[in-house]
Amino acid sequence: xxxxxxxxxxxxxxxxxxxxxxxxxxxxxxxxxxxxxxxxxxxxxxxxxxxxxxxxxxxxxxxxxxxxxxxxxxxxxxxxxxxxxxxxxxxxxxxxxxxxxxxxxxxxxxxxxxxxxxxxxxxxxxxxxxxxxxxxxxxxxxxxxxxxxxxxxxxx
Amino acid sequence: xxxxxxxxxxxxxxxxxxxxxxxxxxxxxxxxxxxxxxxxxxxxxxxxxxxxxxxxxxxxxxxxxxxxx
Numbered sequence: 001x002x003x004x005x006x007x008x009x010x011x012x013x014x015x016x017x018x019x020x021x022x023x024x025x026x027x028x029x030x031x032x033x034x035x036x037x038x039x040x041x042x043x044x045x046x047x048x049x050x051x052x053x054x055x056x057x058x059x060x061x062x063x064x065x066x067x068x069x070x071x072x073x074x075x076x077x078x079x080x081x082x083x084x085x086x087x088x089x090x091x092x093x094x095x096x097x098x099x100x101x102x103x104x105x106x107x108x109x110x111x112x113x114x115x116x117x118x119x120x121x122x123x124x125x126x127x128x129x130x131x132x133x134x135x136x137x138x139x140x141x142x143x144x145x146x147x148x149x150x151x152x153x154x155x156x
Numbered sequence: 157x158x159x160x161x162x163x164x165x166x167x168x169x170x171x172x173x174x175x176x177x178x179x180x181x182x183x184x185x186x187x188x189x190x191x192x193x194x195x196x197x198x199x200x201x202x203x204x205x206x207x208x209x210x211x212x213x214x215x216x217x218x219x220x221x222x223x224x225x
Contacts, residue, residue, distance in 0.1 A: 009186035091189035091198055151188070153197070 009089045011077035016092050017151060018071040020099075023144030025064040027137045032057035034133055038126065099146040106142045107135055158225040165194045165219060168212045183207040 036057040039050040080086045085100075087093040114131060117123060127134075169179055176194070180187045185204060192198035200208075209216045 009180065009184070009189070013186055013188070089186045089189055090201055090204060091186060091192055094198060 007078055007080060007088055009092075011074060012081055012087050012089050012092050013151075015071070015074040015078035015081050016087065016096065016147060018067060018074055020144040020147035020151070022064070022067040022071045023140040024148075025060065025067045027139075027141035027144065029057070029060040029064045030133050030137050030140075032060040034130055095147060095150040098150070099143045102146045103139050103142040107139045110134060110138045159222040160225055161196065161199060161220060162223045163194065163196070163220045165190070165208060168208075168214070168219065172212065179208070179211065182211050 032053070036050070036054045039053040042050075075082045078087075080088065081092075081096075085096060087096055114123075114134070118128075165179075169176070174182075176190045177187045180190045183204065184207075189198070189200070189204070193200045193204070205216045205220060209219050212219070
């Protein structure tokens with residue numbers, strides 16, 4: 001028996017939505033891991049705030065794994081979108097490209113601000129070591145949130 | 157003077173008693189594409205404009221027109 005994995009606007013919509021949630025999950029996981037790592041030093045009590053942040057980080061990672069599995073399930077029905085970022089549906093293609101642009105602009109701004117700050121003041125060492133994390137957070141969160149906002153806008 | 161792209165898709169849909177989903181299914185796009193084109197938030201390609209016109213057996217000019225601000 002042959003399985004047909006035809007790309008439809010519905011499957012692309014599902015893939016785009018799950019991809020956006022996956023991006024947000026990646027961004028949130030990175031934030032929570034950093035927060036958990038530094039809360040040990042900041043609060044100095046593993047039984048209180050630091051523990052709660054650790055639990056949050058765990059939940060974020062579980063959410064990330066769930067979204068990864070859910071997104072992977074839709075990939076066979078949205079191969080073009082997954083491999084090349086090309087959606088057959090024009091509106092989905094349009095918002096996907098717009099989200100890429102927003103993510104690029106915001107990430108470039110983060111890098112530029114970081115660069116300028118480094119020229120003017122001595123940045124704290126923890127901020128410098130977390131630079132790549134900040135870039136990834138801005139990239140993934142901007143992409144995911146932009147897509148979800150444009151998918152939710154309803155004025156019809 | 158600025159030109160704003162307007163359209164009559166909602167009127168044509170109402171005349172043919174079609175929902176946005178019906179029209180979307182008929183021309184092979186998502187309902188979101190139809191709704192954003194109708195509300196002017198998204199400018200469609202020539203392919204979609206022609207597909208909608210063909211579906212309603214009309215011309216692209218009768219579906220889309222410019223309005224000056």
